[in-house]
Amino acid sequence: MIRTTKPYQFLSAVLCLSLLGIAVSPATAADPPSPAAPLMRLIKSGRVPQERLGNLIELVCQRGNAADLSYLFQQAVLSDKYPRDLRIKTLNLLTTTAHNRKILPAGNLTGLANLIVPETPKTTDAGLQLAAIHLAGACRAKSLAKPLENIVLDSKSPLKTREAAINALVAVDPDSAKHAIDPLIAPGQSLPIRSMGVAALVGLDAEAAASAAADVLASADETQVPATLLDAFLSHKGGPDQLAAAIAGKTLAADVAKVALRHMYSVGRTDAALVSALSSSAGLSANPETLSPEQVKRLAAEVLAEGDTQRGEAVFRRADVSCMKCHSVSKAGGQVGPDLSAVGSSSPVEYLINSIMQPNQAIKEAYLTRVVVTDAGKVHQGIVVDRNDQRLILKDATSRQIEIPITDIDEEFEGESLMPQGLTKFLTHAEIVDLVRFLAELGKAGPLAVRKTPTIQRWRVLRQLPESITAETSDADLLREETLALGKDAWVSVYAKVAGGLPIADASKAAPAPLVYLRAEVDVTIGGEVGFEINSPLPIQAAVDDQPLKADGRFIIELAPGRHVLDLFIDTSTSSEGDVQAELFRVKGSPAEFEVVGGQ
CATH class of the missing domain: 2.60.120 (Jelly Rolls)
Known part of the structure; x- marks a missing residue:
């Protein structure tokens, strides 16, 4: 992520380095005009301490021109110029610059080929390889289509690397990407590989991808979560409706549908058509029960009389319930929702029940979400972290920060709570009672009090x-x-x-x-x-x-x-x-x- 730097911060960086005894030489006639020219001269001088070089490169990526970026690119590609971590950081900054500022390094990017597909497998550096793949995709470098396709079709390459390569190939050469996707989604492939192929196909042909996704889900079992496949449709405009329509014509195992629903809820999504289709396959009601004030009052009394904090903590910690994806306790856990360390000492039981069962009833302003649709048809939902005239940063339900160029935004509107209604449909009544009791005791005197001893959480x-x-x-x-x-x-x-x-x-x-x-x-x-x-x-x-x-x-x-x-x-x-x-x-x-x- 590139942070926006004010002009005075930019000038301060130059002044500070000058005070350290690093001369800022005047521009030469050969240097193309650039707002980052003073910083580029510092970088080229070779006198900047290595621990400060990364910050200067970040500033150049924020303000420099294509020639500046080309110089940084060459240094990152050549193994004897920058240390490994700085090479990776530079490539990642160039990727972000290509996305946000739409400025690419001048010249060709063929130097990335040796990082994407090294001469021998033993010389492969996974971190550099991933950074190079991401940059190739961001720059739509068609000359790198073949190396990317080789990675996609190499069964020995790690799944994460193949996934990055197919996504880059979609941007670089859609025709080559379609050719590479066909063997990935074949019935004989594993669920992760088929999911990867379907996810890549969504951006090229959403209707064909939905049909393929329905086939994948129909043949899946509950032991693996098809997260990559589902996320691709959830982040594509109209994708949830297309997948729902395709699922309607298939028979999904009830447990597979439940796993898919849990994943949707865990990332804060309750798209009606897809929830309905999956709920039907799972044998569950699509619409969660709405509690009346009297029902909430009776449940609160039951929580205090029957709830068990130890059992409730076990429910809270369960991966399928996803509480810790959003919330932290003792500063450990998700960073989207509020820390719950002392929630019991400040919140009535009725409030906790409504927050779990009916989260959209009252959303605190700090946790209102925004839904952003880009001109490429991508859909993003999250809490606004920062916004300026260049980009918007959202934090989604998994605490991942998403950086969206302002120029890419097609529409934007207010969303619902990232804690979706429906999570409790997978819990028994007794589990809900225990969960609320656990939350109601957090922060109160006793075993669930806020810890004062520094402890690894x-x-x-x-x-x-x-x-x-x-x-x-x-x-x-x-x-x-x-x-x-x-x-x-x-x-x-x-x-x-x-x-x-x-x-x-x-x-x-x-x-x-x-x-x-x-x-x-x-x-x-x-x-x-x-x-x-x-x-x-x-x-x-x-x-x-x-x-x-x-x-x-x-x-x-x-x-x-x-x-x-x-x-x-x-x-x-x-x-x-x-x-x-x-x-x-x-x-x-x-x-x-x-x-x-x-x-x-």
């Missing part, structure tokens, strides 16, 4: 261990070394319960392997000694950054200002029962100031 678990690592031959140092180059997509978030314990079974389910690799983060603003206390019922190895620690119990470590990582390696080969918990404590006499990193 958000962990990340490595989805898949490297092949060289097993529980029997596990080596924490080797594992950390082998995962250094992995991006954030290699990890999935798991959350501790309100009391601070992370069920090891939850982590093991997210990454099924005998050895579970957990990671947490701590921000230190003032350096000094920081105390850790880790408790686990199973054997573990632990480290802060690259320093091994005593695996269980209390220990103290000196931490400098900055972000630090706590790694835990849990052997679940014999059991996954119990909770692991990590707390931080202040050391007497230490000036250290720190905060546990939460979020999603």
Whole structure:
């Protein structure tokens, strides 16, 4: 995402670098006129500290011309010019610039071919490859159609890479994309591959895509969520209605329809025709029950008399209910809806019932959504994060930020709550009672009070261990070394319960392997000694950054200002029962100031 920079900020950047002793040379006759000319001269001087270079590149992408972007492109493509992370950042910034400002690097982009399809598989850098694919699509570089098609049809390439490649190919060469899509949607392919192909087809031929999607759903089972397929129709103007019409002529398994409905609700969508079609297949009512004030009052009394907080927390944490996609507790979880840590101490039970059962009845202004339709037929819904004369930024129900160029907006209107009506149709009456009781006790004195002890609430678990690592031959140092180059997509978030314990079974389910690799983060603003206390019922190895620690119990470590990582390696080969918990404590006499990193 490119942040808009005011003119005074732009000039300040130049002035600050000048004060650091980095000369800003005058323009030469060979330099094409550019608002970013002073910054380009700084970058070309080679005297800018590497840690500041990324900020300058971002400023140039906001204000520079095609020649400026071409220079940055060449530096990012040549492996000996910029370090890997800066190359990826530069390519991503150029992609955003192409989308938002409609300005492309001057000249051809054939240099991307070596990043998209390296000479040998061993030289493939997944991060650079993805960034190059995205830029090729944003620039509609037709010369790169063949390398993109090769990636799409390569069954050995990761699914995420193939998905990015087919989306880029749709933009670059629609005819080649259609040719590549045909084998992807064939009946013999797996559900993820068929879903990927159908999703790409939506933008080319929505009617044909709807027919293919209905075939995919009719042959699917409930073990996999066809999220990619559904999202493509939900984000296409008229897509939900077209998919609903195609489904009407097919027989879907009830559980498949329920899985599809849950996904719709989890991303904040209640498109009437599609909800009706899926509900019919699932054997559910399309219209959720509307409660009268008297019914709400009776349910509130039942909540206080019969509700169980432990069972309610289990419902709240269930993936299919999706509460933690939008909401956080103790600062861990979704970042769309409000943090619920103290909701019980400030909200009557009746209010909580209405918020769950009838979310559109009263929406707070801060959580009103906007629906935006682009001139390309894309539909986006979310809460407005920021808007200026160049772009609008929305945050959707999954906390993903969507950046939309103002010039691309065809229509815009107010939407409904991102917490859709209908989620509770998958819960029993008893589960609703328990869920409301759990929420009603959050923040009150007792086991669900707001925690005062700094506790790791958000962990990340490595989805898949490297092949060289097993529980029997596990080596924490080797594992950390082998995962250094992995991006954030290699990890999935798991959350501790309100009391601070992370069920090891939850982590093991997210990454099924005998050895579970957990990671947490701590921000230190003032350096000094920081105390850790880790408790686990199973054997573990632990480290802060690259320093091994005593695996269980209390220990103290000196931490400098900055972000630090706590790694835990849990052997679940014999059991996954119990909770692991990590707390931080202040050391007497230490000036250290720190905060546990939460979020999603």
